[in-house]
Amino acid sequence: MRLEPIKNPSLARSLLPPASALGVTVVIASLLAMVAGANPFSVFGLILEGAFGSKFAILETLNRATPLIFTGLAVAVAFRAKFWNIGAEAQLYAGALMTVLLGTGFLPWPGVVILPTLALFSILAGATLLLVPALLKTRFGVDEVVTTLLFNFIFLLFISMLLEGPLKDPMGMGWPKSARLIPEARLPRLVEGLRLHWGFALAILSAIAVWIVQTRSTLGYEMRAVGLNKQAAAFAGIPVNIVLVKTALLSGGLAALAGFSEVAGLKGSLTLDLSPGFGYTGIIVAMLALLHPLGVIVAALFVAGIFVGADSMSRAADVPTYLADIMLATALLLMVLAIMLTRFRVVRD
Amino acid sequence: MPKNPVEALCLNAITKRFGELIANDAVSFSVMKGEVVALLGENGAGKTTLMNILFGQYTADSGTVAVFGETLPPGNSRAALDAGVGMVHQHFTLADNLTVQENITLGARSLFSPHLDRAASRAKIIELSEKFHLVVSPDADVGSLTVGERQRVEILKALYRDVQILILDEPTAVLTPQETDDLFATLRLAIAKGLSIIFISHKLHEVMAIADRVIVLRHGKMTGGARTKDTDKRALAAMMMGVEATPPQVAPVNPGAVLFELQNVTTPDFGNVPGLKSVSLALKAGQIIGLAGVSGNGQAAVADIVGGLHNPSAGRVVLNGNTIQKWSPREAVQNGIARIPEDRHKTGTIADFDLTENAILERYNTDAFSKGGWLNWRRSRAFADSIIDKYDVRCPGADTPIRLLSGGNMQKLILGRVLEADPQIILANQPVRGLDIGAVNYVHSQLLAARDGGAAVLLISEDLDEVMALSDVIHVIADGRLSPEFSRGQMTPAQLGFWMAGQGFETSVAHAS
Numbered sequence: 001m002r003l004e005p006i007k008n009p010s011l012a013r014s015l016l017p018p019a020s021a022l023g024v025t026v027v028i029a030s031l032l033a034m035v036a037g038a039n040p041f042s043v044f045g046l047i048l049e050g051a052f053g054s055k056f057a058i059l060e061t062l063n064r065a066t067p068l069i070f071t072g073l074a075v076a077v078a079f080r081a082k083f084w085n086i087g088a089e090a091q092l093y094a095g096a097l098m099t100v101l102l103g104t105g106f107l108p109w110p111g112v113v114i115l116p117t118l119a120l121f122s123i124l125a126g127a128t129l130l131l132v133p134a135l136l137k138t139r140f141g142v143d144e145v146v147t148t149l150l151f152n153f154i155f156l157l158f159i160s161m162l163l164e165g166p167l168k169d170p171m172g173m174g175w176p177k178s179a180r181l182i183p184e185a186r187l188p189r190l191v192e193g194l195r196l197h198w199g200f201a202l203a204i205l206s207a208i209a210v211w212i213v214q215t216r217s218t219l220g221y222e223m224r225a226v227g228l229n230k231q232a233a234a235f236a237g238i239p240v241n242i243v244l245v246k247t248a249l250l251s252g253g254l255a256a257l258a259g260f261s262e263v264a265g266l267k268g269s270l271t272l273d274l275s276p277g278f279g280y281t282g283i284i285v286a287m288l289a290l291l292h293p294l295g296v297i298v299a300a301l302f303v304a305g306i307f308v309g310a311d312s313m314s315r316a317a318d319v320p321t322y323l324a325d326i327m328l329a330t331a332l333l334l335m336v337l338a339i340m341l342t343r344f345r346v347v348r349d
Numbered sequence: 350m351p352k353n354p355v356e357a358l359c360l361n362a363i364t365k366r367f368g369e370l371i372a373n374d375a376v377s378f379s380v381m382k383g384e385v386v387a388l389l390g391e392n393g394a395g396k397t398t399l400m401n402i403l404f405g406q407y408t409a410d411s412g413t414v415a416v417f418g419e420t421l422p423p424g425n426s427r428a429a430l431d432a433g434v435g436m437v438h439q440h441f442t443l444a445d446n447l448t449v450q451e452n453i454t455l456g457a458r459s460l461f462s463p464h465l466d467r468a469a470s471r472a473k474i475i476e477l478s479e480k481f482h483l484v485v486s487p488d489a490d491v492g493s494l495t496v497g498e499r500q501r502v503e504i505l506k507a508l509y510r511d512v513q514i515l516i517l518d519e520p521t522a523v524l525t526p527q528e529t530d531d532l533f534a535t536l537r538l539a540i541a542k543g544l545s546i547i548f549i550s551h552k553l554h555e556v557m558a559i560a561d562r563v564i565v566l567r568h569g570k571m572t573g574g575a576r577t578k579d580t581d582k583r584a585l586a587a588m589m590m591g592v593e594a595t596p597p598q599v600a601p602v603n604p605g606a607v608l609f610e611l612q613n614v615t616t617p618d619f620g621n622v623p624g625l626k627s628v629s630l631a632l633k634a635g636q637i638i639g640l641a642g643v644s645g646n647g648q649a650a651v652a653d654i655v656g657g658l659h660n661p662s663a664g665r666v667v668l669n670g671n672t673i674q675k676w677s678p679r680e681a682v683q684n685g686i687a688r689i690p691e692d693r694h695k696t697g698t699i700a701d702f703d704l705t706e707n708a709i710l711e712r713y714n715t716d717a718f719s720k721g722g723w724l725n726w727r728r729s730r731a732f733a734d735s736i737i738d739k740y741d742v743r744c745p746g747a748d749t750p751i752r753l754l755s756g757g758n759m760q761k762l763i764l765g766r767v768l769e770a771d772p773q774i775i776l777a778n779q780p781v782r783g784l785d786i787g788a789v790n791y792v793h794s795q796l797l798a799a800r801d802g803g804a805a806v807l808l809i810s811e812d813l814d815e816v817m818a819l820s821d822v823i824h825v826i827a828d829g830r831l832s833p834e835f836s837r838g839q840m841t842p843a844q845l846g847f848w849m850a851g852q853g854f855e856t857s858v859a860h861a862s
Contacts, residue, residue: 218719
């Protein structure tokens with residue numbers, strides 16, 4: 001057996017494999033649900049209901065999708081230029097850290113001023129954090145997969161140190177959490193009375209902005225060129241290293257907005273469990289979206305829906321929530337396979 | 350030839366299609382024991398496809414391959430090797446960090462055998478290298494060997510596996526004429542020992558020198574076969590190209606001012622590729638300057654400096670009388686240097702970009718195609734459309750990914766991209782490599798037209814015939830050194846070959862500098 005490239009894939013060839021990947025994911029998850037002792041059909045009903053079945057459920061899913069859109073965009077932007085940023089988790093915390101550093105009373109400004117300032121400084125923090133691996137890569141050829149991945153652990157321990165020390169909330173009853181943001185530094189709700197904050201709108205706008213940059217700007221053109229063929233890009237005069245650094249800054253900034261949005265929009269303070277792996281899940285989101293910025297929105301909603309739905313399903317059907325992780329992992333693996341099958345056909349000898 | 354010839358290899362009516370393209374159309378021929386058969390054809394004639402079918406890399410749509418009467422199972426890459434067929438590829442498949450002996454024995458025996466009998470394999474290698482005059486030390490690191498020596502290792506590798514049929518794919522492309530003579534001596538020894546050889550080439554004189562029989566392929570079809578003693582180069586060329594080959598007629602022009610100059614340029618060595626050693630080269634308006642030489646002798650360094658990819662470590666680059674301080678690809682483009690890169694797939698184009706995106710690759714950031722960091726796709730598209738129209742790029746449209754185009758059409762887009770800027774200096778690095786004869790003529794006519802229009806053209810090519818046909822003046826490059834300038838018609842191929850082998854430099858140091 002071997003693979004033969006398909007030069008001009010048809011529409012069916014482009015759509016069928018990804019669609020069947022999702023179908024097969026559902027089948028595999030059903031089997032696991034049966035092993036766990038639940039009725040597979042009711043499990044999926046419950047997941048769907050838990051994710052989209054009520055106004056509360058939908059808002060919960062949108063809230064959960066918000067940080068995933070940011071981290072998914074961060075990864076999609078970087079991967080498009082073949083800059084392998086695995087460190088969105090650390091950049092998220094960099095944004096969150098900056099938000100609590102400046103937002104807990106240091107800047108006593110009104111909301112319209114302080115919120116953009118916090119967002120801006122969060123972006124700078126995330127971008128700076130990713131600048132280090134980017135320069136190590138462009139200057140010395142250090143593999144960014146290793147550096148960005150290890151930065152996650154270093155930065156999380158750093159946050160832990162701050163939360164046990166200088167940033168610890170004196171009113172926090174000894175818990176390792178930061179002081180709360182001042183009310184002006186909290187992102188208001190989109191619609192009064194609904195638990196959905198402006199972070200979600202910001203995420204959607206960011207996705208649209210990234211899409212426009214990628215397709216219309218010279219920077220987007222450069223990033224795509226570098227990602228597709230570094231050698232040809234360099235020959236044509238595209239400054240490859242500068243483009244990689246710009247890509248890193250953009251990617252780090254987007255990931256940091258996830259931290260800003262979670263702290264200012266949802267939590268109000270910084271704790272070590274701010275992100276249940278949003279940075280890593282961002283990789284899944286970006287891959288499921290085929291690195292398309294608008295696809296990231298859809299993929300983030302899908303992933304968030306599975307998480308939120310699985311939570312409520314596990315309570316109702318007494319199946320472990322790990323089923324959600326398994327579903328996502330299966331969906332990702334099958335999607336990677338499906339993407340390959342859109343461009344290659346298997347030939348039997 | 351033995352009295353009762355034994356059929357060593359028989360290809361029977363091999364047909365292979367790739368979509369519309371018929372790569373091999375009912376190709377049949379056989380090779381006798383102790384015979385040298387040359388497979389002659391232009392790039393893209395189907396020689397490589399045929400060999401890939403023989404080795405099971407591709408499965409033929411129809412037809413069979415038999416070795417000593419046994420039909421090989423299709424699509425099994427081990428079958429041909431086990432049957433005693435060995436191939437020396439044009440691009441060597443050696444591990445640089447291993448010794449000669451390790452490279453030769455690698456894969457020759459099972460990975461699961463409990464021990465390696467180094468002494469025995471060493472003895473066998475030494476015996477083979479003496480028997481076939483393949484001088485190379487078994488203990489040398491392959492990374493330290495010259496190209497000619499590496500080829501010997503490749504041949505030893507095949508002989509070590511007791512091949513009966515040896516296939517050599519363009520073996521002389523990387524050799525000097527003198528090294529080629531050594532190779533031919535080895536091949537004659539091999540024939541005397543009863544091996545059969547398939548010699549793939551597009552160089553007529555070599556084919557005439559070594560082969561007993563010639564098979565000519567054109568556009569996938571066998572257009573002829575002849576005994577070398579019954580034919581001549583003209584007849585073979587006619588079979589290969591379909592028409593009698595006529596070299597382009599080049600009217601002499603008087604060269605103008607020096608537009609671009611390298612003055613005593615030196616670059617560091619890069620692995621096995623020598624750097625430039627105090628090279629001086631002047632490109633004059635209205636002149637094609639040919640750079641001849643065996644691959645890997647510093648051509649890439651010259652191309653990289655002219656194209657702006659590298660700065661010299663010593664010496665000066667002078668553009669229109671001004672010494673250039675900092676040189677980059679973008680500077681080169683902005684200063685009107687048209688660059689046709691050696692590898693149009695890897696460096697000339699971005700395969701997944703469409704024609705529009707590839708057309709603006711060098712100038713997307715100029716006012717013509719963008720403003721304030723935002724691209725003007727409408728104008729870019731119009732530019733691509735105009736190239737497609739003017740340079741006859743055959744494609745479904747400007748939004749087609751360029752990887753779907755043939756090499757010739759890809760090259761036409763690159764030509765259009767650089768020539769539309771009305772360049773004064775043109776760097777053409779292997780501009781017709783891998784193109785069919787129609788595209789070759791087109792590219793050559795465009796280069797000649799640019800020269801007649803007053804541009805300085807630097808033509809770098811490993812094809813001596815191409816250099817001699819087009820160039821007004823020729824330099825030979827060998828081991829990073831540049832020969833003196835020879836005018837059109839001043840030198841014979843044999844004399845240029847002498848320089849290509851690196852000889853002549855010592856005696857003429859005073860003259861060259």
